[in-house]
Amino acid sequence: MTLNEVKEILEAEVIIGSDKLKMEVKIGCAADSMSDILAFAKPGALLLTGLTNPQVVYTSEISDIKAICFVRGKKPDEKVIKLAKSKNLPMLMTHLPMFESCGRLYANGLIGIGYLDIEKKNG
Amino acid sequence: MAEDKKYTKIQELTYELKVGNVMTKKVVTVSPKKTIYKLRNILHTKRISGTPVVDKGKLVGIISTEDFMKCLAKGETNIPVEERMTKKVETLYADEPLVHAVRKFDQYGFGRFPVIERGKGKLVGIITKGDIIKGLLKKLEIDYHKEEIHRYRASHIFEDIVADRTTLTFHYNVVGEDFNRAGESASGLKRTLFRLGIQPDSVRRAAIAAYEAEMNIVVFTEGGKLTVSVETHRIKIEASDSGPGIPDIEQAMQPGFSTAPERIRELGFGAGMGLLNIKNCADKMNLTSKVGKGTHLEAIIYLNQR
Numbered sequence: 453m454t455l456n457e458v459k460e461i462l463e464a465e466v467i468i469g470s471d472k473l474k475m476e477v478k479i480g481c482a483a484d485s486m487s488d489i490l491a492f493a494k495p496g497a498l499l500l501t502g503l504t505n506p507q508v509v510y511t512s513e514i515s516d517i518k519a520i521c522f523v524r525g526k527k528p529d530e531k532v533i534k535l536a537k538s539k540n541l542p543m544l545m546t547h548l549p550m551f552e553s554c555g556r557l558y559a560n561g562l563i564g565i566g567y568l569d570i571e572k573k574n575g
Numbered sequence: 576m577a578e579d580k581k582y583t584k585i586q587e588l589t590y591e592l593k594v595g596n597v598m599t600k601k602v603v604t605v606s607p608k609k610t611i612y613k614l615r616n617i618l619h620t621k622r623i624s625g626t627p628v629v630d631k632g633k634l635v636g637i638i639s640t641e642d643f644m645k646c647l648a649k650g651e652t653n654i655p656v657e658e659r660m661t662k663k664v665e666t667l668y669a670d671e672p673l674v675h676a677v678r679k680f681d682q683y684g685f686g687r688f689p690v691i692e693r694g695k696g697k698l699v700g701i702i703t704k705g706d707i708i709k710g711l712l713k714k715l716e717i718d719y720h721k722e723e724i725h726r727y728r729a730s731h732i733f734e735d736i737v738a739d740r741t742t743l744t745f746h747y748n749v750v751g752e753d754f755n756r757a758g759e760s761a762s763g764l765k766r767t768l769f770r771l772g773i774q775p776d777s778v779r780r781a782a783i784a785a786y787e788a789e790m791n792i793v794v795f796t797e798g799g800k801l802t803v804s805v806e807t808h809r810i811k812i813e814a815s816d817s818g819p820g821i822p823d824i825e826q827a828m829q830p831g832f833s834t835a836p837e838r839i840r841e842l843g844f845g846a847g848m849g850l851l852n853i854k855n856c857a858d859k860m861n862l863t864s865k866v867g868k869g870t871h872l873e874a875i876i877y878l879n880q881r
Contacts, residue, residue: 478590478672486790487848490783491855495775496591503843507790510758511843514765514782531755539762563590563672 453477453562455519455542458498461556462546464521468533469542477518480562482554486511492565493517500553504528509535519543523550586674588714594676595669597710598690598700604629607636607657611646614656618643627689627698628660634689634698636660667702668693673710676702732771733807743771744804749789749814751798754842760801761786771805777878780856781810784874787849788814794839795819796870812857812874820866828854828862 456473459466466473481493482500486507489499495516501508504526512520520536521544522528528536528543536543546553558564603621605614607630617626618640625639638660646652646659667676667688679688690700733741745767747760765782769775785801792799792814799816821827828850835845854860857874864870 484843485846485848486843487787487846487852490787491848491852495779501843505842506755507758507842507844510762510786513762514758514779514786516779561671567590567674 453498453557453560455498455544457560458519458521458557458562459544461560462521462544462548462553464544464546467522467527467543467545468537469519469544472519472542475518475542477562479567480554480557480564481517482523482550484550489515489517494565497565498557498562500550500557502526502550504532506532506535508532509539509541512541513539517541521546521553523548523553584715584718585711588711589674589677590672592673592710592714593669594667594671594673594690594702595700597673597706598669598702599706600700602627602689602698602701604698605638605656606630607655607660609656610653611643611656611659612652614638614643615652625687627664627701628656629698632697634664634666634691634696636662637664637687637689639686664689666691669699673707676707680704680707740806742804742806744802747789747801747803749792749799749801751793751796751816753793757790757793758786760789764801764803768805768810773805773810773878777810777876781812781876784853784856784876785812785814787852788812788872788874790844791849791870791872792816794835794844799869808878810876810878812872812876814872815869817869818867820868820870821862821864822866824862824864 454473455475455477458477459473477496477498479494479497481497483489484502489511493515496518499512499517499520500523501520502523504522508520509532519542523546525545525547527545603617603623603626605617605626605628607628625637627634628636628638636657638656642659665683665688667679667690669690670693687701687703689698690702691697692699745764747763749760750756761782764785765778768778768781785803789801796816796818799814802813804811826832830851831847833845833847839845853874858877859875861873
């Protein structure tokens with residue numbers, strides 16, 4: 453799924469990275485706990501989160517997150533935006549809550565990390 | 576790192592690649608009005624075992640050698656293809672991940688699936704198990720070449736230094752309770768390890784371990800040090816601080832156990848998973864602590880030597 457599709461589906465606003473909307477995100481993950489992201493996110497994922505501190509950017513960089521979408525209309529401050537810019541990390545913001553954001557993306561075909569576990573179980 | 580947390584490279588590729596990346600784009604098709612007799616010539620000369628039936632650009636059915644044999648057995652060679660084709664066709668979209676195709680082959684046991692463009696219903700290709708294997712091999716080959724370059728760069732630095740044993744050491748000062756900068760050290764480390772040409776998977780594990788360790792120093796102490804030393808066969812991460820110490824290490828290692836205040840939890844940290852994350856990322860981990868004196872954590876990640 454491209455970032456542009458994510459933007460349309462979530463009726464999102466682009467905070468930074470309007471030049472990267474053609475970028476593909478392979479997998480989605482959603483969390484408000486940094487350790488969960490570090491433990492479970494797969495490289496190349498889109499992160500949905502309600503947190504807007506600088507650690508979201510660092511966590512994303514460490515976990516190879518490709519793009520972030522903030523939910524519930526939360527917008528990070530200038531400092532965080534600048535940090536993300538320096539790391540070439542696109543950021544979107546949607547007014548939708550977390551549950552609905554996940555539901556819409558999943559219904560539109562963005563797979564989650566659990567999908568891999570199912571695949572693994574089925575051999 | 577726990578074995579069940581790893582996915583095979585092939586599994587990873589099956590969701591990275593799209594059906595459209597591996598399918599055969601030049602599709603041999605047959606019109607619904609063609610006779611079974613004429614179909615025989617097509618299947619024979621093109622050496623294929625089935626073909627989509629297309630009417631004015633639209634996919635209307637699919638017919639295979641098996642259908643053809645049944646017609647032969649009954650002597651029905653002059654009737655049109657449309658009367659014997661399978662009308663309810665299972666298809667795949669070109670933009671679907673390859674893993675969907677793999678699953679569909681398993682589920683239906685068919686030899687091929689027509690590939691159509693999402694929304695438009697236009698036939699854009701056809702995919703067989705052979706296409707999937709070829710596509711995966713090609714991608715593996717490309718990735719292999721990329722790895723070759725990494726390997727060259729990595730060995731280069733260590734080879735340029737003439738010594739019996741070479742260790743590169745990086746020091747990072749971590750400031751306690753500074754949440755504007757918390758994460759900076761691990762971020763810097765990650766970039767450094769990449770530049771050294773270390774395998775992406777190892778870099779990721781080292782960066783996650785370092786990040787969790789860094790966060791622990793920021794959250795719980797007045798500051799400390801992160802020291803990372805790299806040798807050709809391993810990365811060693813050491814995190815040390817001078818207080819307050821962990822009273823019960825076994826308890827601290829329990830998933831979900833946390834002493835972090837609410838303020839920290841609101842930042843998305845302090846869920847009680849940090850030490851466990853470090854343990855899962857490292858091949859070896861050692862934690863020692865004295866209350867009032869400080870904590871020392873050591874995590875080792877072995878690198879694949881070639």
